[in-house]
Amino acid sequence: MEDLKVNDGIVSETLPGSPPAGLESYGFDQKDTKRLLRKMDWHIIPFMSLIYLLCFLDRTNIGNARLDHLEQDLNLHGLQYNDCLAILFPFYIAAEIPSNMMMKRTRPSIWLTFIMFFWSVSMVGQGFVTNYSGLMATRVFLGVFEGGLFPGVNFYISQWYRRDECGLRMAMFFSAATLAGAFGGILARGIAEMSGVGGRAAWSWIFILEGLLSVVVSLGAYWAIYDYPDTATFLSPKERHEVQTRLREDTGHLSTEFDFKYVRQALTDWKIYIHMLICMAGFCPIYSFALFLPTIIKGMGYTANDAQLMSVPPYVCACFFTILASYYADKYRRRGVFLMGFQIIAIVGFALLVSSGNTAVQYTGTVFAAIGIYPQIPLGMAWNSGNIGGSLKRATGIAMQVMGGNCGGIIASYVYISRDGPRFITGHSILIGFVR
Template identity: 75%
Template sequence: MGVDEKTAVPPSKGEETSASASLNALDPEVQGWDELGTRRLLAKLDWHILPIMSIIYLLCFLDRTNIGNARLDNLEADLGLGGLQYNDCLAILFPFYIAAEIPSNMMMKRFRPSVWLTFIMVCWSAVMVGQGFVKNYAGLMATRVLLGAFEGGLFPGVNYYITQWYCRHECGFRMALFFSAATLAGAFGGILARGIAEMAGVGGLPAWAWIFILEGLLSILVSFSAYWIIHDYPATAKFLTEDERAEVKRRLRADHGHLLDDFNMKYVWQVLGDWKVYIHMLICMAGFCPIYSFSLFLPTIIKNMGYTANNAQLMSVPPYVCACFFTITASWFADRLRQRGVFLLGFQLVAVAGFAMLAATGDASVQYAGTVLAAIGIFPQIPLGLAWNSGNTGGSSLKRATAIAMQVMGGNCGGIVASYVYLSRDGPRYVRGHSILIGFVSMAFVLTLAMTAWCRRENARRDASPGFGGAAALAAGPLGLTDEQKLLERDRADRVPWFRYTV
């Protein structure tokens, strides 16, 4: 499956694009890199890329979901929220979050990641601090709108950014390491909220206000250093030597199959016409809906099991810790085996079991075990699904960036639904909400099963089809074509003879 794993990097000025240079770039012996050297290079990339991205996303997810912790410290009563107004404040974030995703990924392609990611981080951090000073429903709604608009570009942007450094079969594990920050944000948020609760009355502000202010200030401090820490692309990475930069670009070219990679809006239209992307959008929506429901309402659910508010904050930590472990471990194995669908199917079944335990009984210990299983089942689905979609989107990196943004857009449509899954009138058991999430995860299971079957069948058809050159074309890849044939094939993306889908 090695030749079907690909990614791309924007070519630098004056970069050699001739057929002869391409052939040399594909030959590892020309470069003299062995397996040990490659592992050391990947470790160096990991150390310089993943920590800052994980920290930024941890803070982003924390700022987006800490309203669930603030709710336990009298947010609704102090702002006079009633009826569905709290749920409205949750939901209003997502339309603006969704609207920002494709434009933001296009900005990531057009401009430097260090500039764009730093800009949106400074903006959402300032909004989070301001949210601590709101006085009513209208003020909270306004800050949530701005928070969605500025945070919307981060998640799809970083996932696209990762594909600019690593080959396709290496991206899933890295995406999981990055996304695991969301689980750590849930754990860290509960502990932090418990400590901040002791600041109630300081400066005349309630505890929920200090949750927003202090966590926003923490994000601002990190954003001030992000510009200097984020490395844009391999061609300009100062932490790499000349030989290392050349090897990273060589690996990406070889993995990419030398398909065309210019900035052209036709690639956006290609994605809009690709039915597979819409299936991944639905799978992602069915994954993000329970994740957001879980993150926004877990403290409330645990409190309704009979725990005090402070203990509920702390009891929300273990499910996230378990989810973090399984998110990273599953993606590591998925990269090693170069499989996505089968892992998704397994975790979807675990998630259904967890929500079924929550819905079926009022026993607190069984319900709490259900929250742990639900967390283990839902969080790994996102990095697995993103790696699956991005890896099977051929052609320009702009096309892949758009496909990732669309997938995350679909996912965040699930966030709108998630805001209304757990309604106060359904407490303390929330059987209806748990049942809704079982339905969403079950839909994801059916779609994942269908997509896995299609990818396997299509690969088999291409292996047997003379038009795709069969196994010979797969083995030869772009090296099996003449220069004239390469020019004709470069823009065909995943329809080229040597492309095989990851299943």
């Protein structure tokens, strides 16, 4: 079995300090430990998944809005729609490391509530824009405030679970992105019936209503987010001690203090830069898929409303395989082999889209592509975070990894160009290259 060591090479994956499978050595027996993990799961993962679902929905619902005459009403032409997609990511990237440092400096309940409220307000504002400049401005603010959520929650999860337990939880949290795609298509189809209500187009109502939903959830986020195990009110004193003991044993008593030297250590760790590239190769097809899938499906010959609904099944399949892949990766303590396997599936999916003009073959390609690309992110995130010791260095390293991933978002904004439709062969071919 391959051996993973903190701060050693990224090619090895077995976690040191972990007891043999089926044994517990931290004071609780196996039954008590499973009960403790279930209790933590129920209090932590559902709400984290909910806010990421809303975050990803707010970030990518512009793809659904496009089918309801967004470009025509705002008089967008040429690459202006693509520019509005891309402008989010530089600001999103710039916010990630400072945001994770603020997570460490303040408390998750404070910081995550703060950024969620303001990205939600930005999304509502996006529903009132009247031109290209207004849409660009609201996308900037959306990027600034959304940038801290994904790296922040991945770091937050690593402060509750051992490294061989993080992968599944990160997958459960990230699977909300696939649910956002499915939910977004259904919701956009329903909101399309509001076209003309209040003198506003359907695309405007998509932004306003989905933004208001996020505002409502943000108002209760402070009370729904538990900061860290040592202050968690849902755990008994004995359970809090057990969680902290397990984490200390897993990390080898590495530092948890706030010191900028740990930030510098992360910034000079070459292995994290490799993971940044891996994450970029994963996020580029995911963002391309999320932002353009309704357009791609409409190009197969479906009406706009049918295209919204037909975008749901690929995401449902992706959700199932995302969780399944990370479950088995945690169980066998291997991530690279699973990552490579799903890359092959993604290549098959995009190859089907390139090779055939048949609607059934193309649609099958979207399903395989979704199944192949989405599991790669939680697998890669768990792999990287498990290799980084010390909480501030881990927070910085995770943020760096997501920064690399979101550089892929900038590229994704220009992968599918209108002039290449309806087949988008060039775009699909580019994504095959990225996945490889």
